[in-house]
Amino acid sequence: MSSSSSAVSDKPRLPSKPLSCLITFSIFLLISSSFSLLQLSRTSSFLRLIVPPRTSSQNPSINLRSEHGRIKDVRTSCNDEQPLLRVYIYDLPPDFHFKLLGWIPNGDETWPDVSDPNRIPTYPGGLNQQHSVEYWLLLDLLSSEIANVLRIRPCTAIRVLNSSESDIVFVPFFASLSYNRHSKIQDNQKLSLDRQLQRRLVEFLNDRIEWKKGRNHLIVAHHPNSMMFARNMIGSSATFVLADFGRYPSHIANMEKDVIAPYKHMVQSVSAANSAPFDKRPTLIYFQGAIYRKDGGAIRQELYYLLKDENDVHFSFGSVQANGVREAGEGMASSKFCLTIAGDTPSSNRLFDAIVSHCVPVIISDDIELPFEDILDYSEFCVFVRASDAVEKGYLVKLLRGIARKKWTKMWERLKEVSRHFEYQYPSRRNDAVDMIWQSIARKAKSKSKLKSTQLFIHRKNRYRSKNL
Template identity: 35%
Template sequence: MAGKQFPSLARARPASSRCLLGGAALLFLFLAASYFLLLPSSSGLAIPSAGFAAATTSFLASLDRFLTSPRRSASSAAPGDLDAAILAEEEARLYGDPRGAWPAAAAPLRVYVYEMPSKFTYDLLRLFRDSYRETTNLTSNGSPVHRLVEQHSIDYWLWADLIAPESQRLLKNAIRVRRQEEADIFYVPFFTTISFFLLEKQECKALYREALKWVTDQPAWQRSEGRDHVIPVHHPWSFKSVRRFVKKAIWLLPDMDSTGNWYKPGQVYLEKDVILPYVPNVDLCDSKCVSETQSRRNKLLFFRGRLRRNAGGKIRSKLVTELKDAEGIVIEEGTAGAKGKAAAQNGMRKSLFCLSPAGDTPSSARLFDAIVSGCIPVIISDELELPFEGILDYRKVSSVCCSI
C-alpha cells in the first residue's frame, strides 16, 4: 500500500488526514500478518511470543478453540459528534506533551474493530466448522470448498488476533482501540469468503446487502466514505455483488488482476489496497527439512495441478507442450484431496525449481506452496502484483518472473 504521513494535516483536514495517517503502519501490520499466513495450516509450528508459548497454525484447531473461548469485550459505540471527538483526540496527541514535543514516529497502528452482529461473524465461523466434513464438493476449478476457505482465511487470522487479549496477541505493531475517535483505521470483520461458498446464492447476496447497509450506516464510514475502513475481499468472487458501493475502502486481496476479469476498473489499485498471500496447501519444510531434502532434489522442475485454466492460465497447456519431454522435468495433472496434497508436497520437496504459472487469476497459491517447500518458484504470469513486492525482494526466493 502506498502512502505518506502528513501530521500537520490532522487539524486542518481531520476527515481526510486519517486516511493517510495509518498508511505506512497499515502496510507493516499486514506484512507481519503475512508471516503467519505463510505458515501452512497443518504445520503446528511453535512461534515464541510474550505470554504465548506456542501459536496454533491449524485453521480448524484454532477456529475450534476460538469459538469455545469466552467472547472478547466489546468496543464502544461512536460518540454523538465523531468529528469533535476526533479533533480533541488529535489535538491531545499532537500538543498534549507539556514540552511541545511531537510523538514518536514509530507509534503502533491503532485499529478499531467493529462489533458486527453474529450473523456476519461468529455464525459464519460456526457454519464452516460444523459443515467442514461435508464441504467436500468441488468447485468449477476442481478445488474442494473447504480448502478454498482455508486458502483465503486471512479474515479469520487477522480478526482473531486483533480481538485476542493483549498478552496473547502475535502482532505487536498494531493495537486495538475501544473508542472510534482514537482509531487510525477501522476493521470490518465480515467473512465474505465463507458466506460466498457455504450459503445459497440468493441467501449470500441478501447477507451481502445487509452487511453493506450495516457498515455504510456507521458514522465513521459516512465521515470518510470508507477510505479508512479495511474490508477482507480475499477471494476473487467474494462480496462481488456489492463491491461497487465500497470501492473507496481498503481491500485485502490475493492480487490486483488488472485484466478486469475479476475486479472492475477503478475498484482496486495499489495506492489503497493490500495484497496478502494465500495460506499454503502443503506442510512447512523448515530448515531441518530443507537440509534433509537437499540431496534428494533430483528433479529440475516440477508442476502438479490443473493443466487447463481460463484467461492468463491458458499458458499452462502451452508449457505442457513445450516441456513434457524435457529431461528432469515433471509436469502432471493434479487431483484435489489428501492424496493430491501429498503428491504435490513430495514432488516439490524433490525438485530444485517449481513452476508457478498463472491460474484463473494472475496469482496462484502454488507460489507459496513452493516457498514453504524450499523449492525455487519459477513465476510465469502477466499483470502479477506480488504481496509487498515493494518491500520484499522476491529475487531471493524466485528464479525468474517473465511475461508471456
C-alpha cells in the same frame, strides 16, 4: 579553620566568570535535549513504520515454554508506544463472521472467546483455507485486548473500542468463506445467502457515521470472486486486502491504496534443518494442479504440451483429493524449481506452497502483484519469466538448467529466511503473515502520499533483470 575560610562561609561570593559560562552552557544543553526529545516523539510513529518495534522491556511479561521446548518472552499487555495501527472493529452480527464457521453464540454474544488457542472456532479445511486471511486478521485483533492472556503476539495492531481513536475501521465480514460456501441459490431462495449478506453489509455501512464521514475502512475480500456485488457499491471508499487485482477495475482496487496478502499455503512447511539442498532434489521443474484454466491461465495448457515429455520435469494434473496436497508437498520439497503460472487470475497459491517448500518459484504471470514487495525483493528467491518467452519451445528448460548450483543455493538460502513471512498462525508472531499484513496496512493508512514507494519500484524493476540469474 582560618579566618579567610570563615569569611568565605559567612559571605556568599558571586560565581567566577568560568563558572558562569559553565552554568549557561548547561542550561543551553538542557533546553536543546528537551527540544530533541519532543521532535523524536513526533517522529516515532514514522520510524516504527520503517523499522518494526522490538518487544518493550517495560511490558509485564513472563516466560512461557513453547511446544518445541524453547523459552519464549510473553507479554500480557501492549504499551501505548508500540502499536503501528489502532483498529476499530464494527460489531457486525455473528452471521457475518464466526457463525459462518458453525459457532453458536450464547445470548447476545458477538465474538467467541479467543483466550484459548485450542478452543477457538476453526476455519473449514480444503481449498477454503487458502483464502482464510479474514479469519486470521480478526482473531489477531480480538486477542489484542485480552490483557490476562499470556501472548506472544506482536503489538503491531491493536483493537480500540472508540472509532475516533482508530487509524482504520475493520469490517468483520468473512467474504471469501461466504462466497465459497454460500454463493449458490438454495431451494426457496431468491438470492443466495452470500448475496443477502453483501446487501445487508452495504446497508449497514451506509448507516454508519464513520462511513458517512469518509473514515478509512478495511475490507478483506481475498477470494477473487468475493464481494462481487458489494464491491461496486463500496467503490474506492475502502482499503481492500486482496489476492490480486485480476477481477477489479483499477478505480476500485489498486496498489496505491490496497494491500496484497499471501494465500495460506496448503502444503506442509519444510523446516530449514530438513530442507533438501541442490543435489537432493532430483526433479528440475515441478508443477501439479489444474491444467485447463480460463483467461490468463490458458498458458498452462501450452506449457503442459511443451514440458510433459522432459525427463526431469513433473507436470501433471492434481487436486486436493486423494492425498493430492501431501503428494504436491513431497514433490515440491524434492524439486529445484516450482512453476507458479497464472490461473483464472494472475495469482496462485502455488507460489506460497513453493516458498514454504524452499523450491525456487518460477513465476510466469505478467500481471501478478506480490505481497510485501515494498519490503521483499522477490528476485532474490524467485525466477521471473514473461509468458511470451515461456511458451517458446525449449526456452524454459534451457533457462533453468543454465542456473548454476551456486546461484540456486543462494536463492534457496534466501527462501529459508523469508518463508516465515508467509505463515498464518494464532497467536501471530513477529513478522509472520498476519504481522506483515498489518505492517502493510499501516504503511498505506499512515502514508500521506499514495504513490508507490521507491523501494517497491526498485523491486518490481528487478523482476526481469537477467543479471539476477
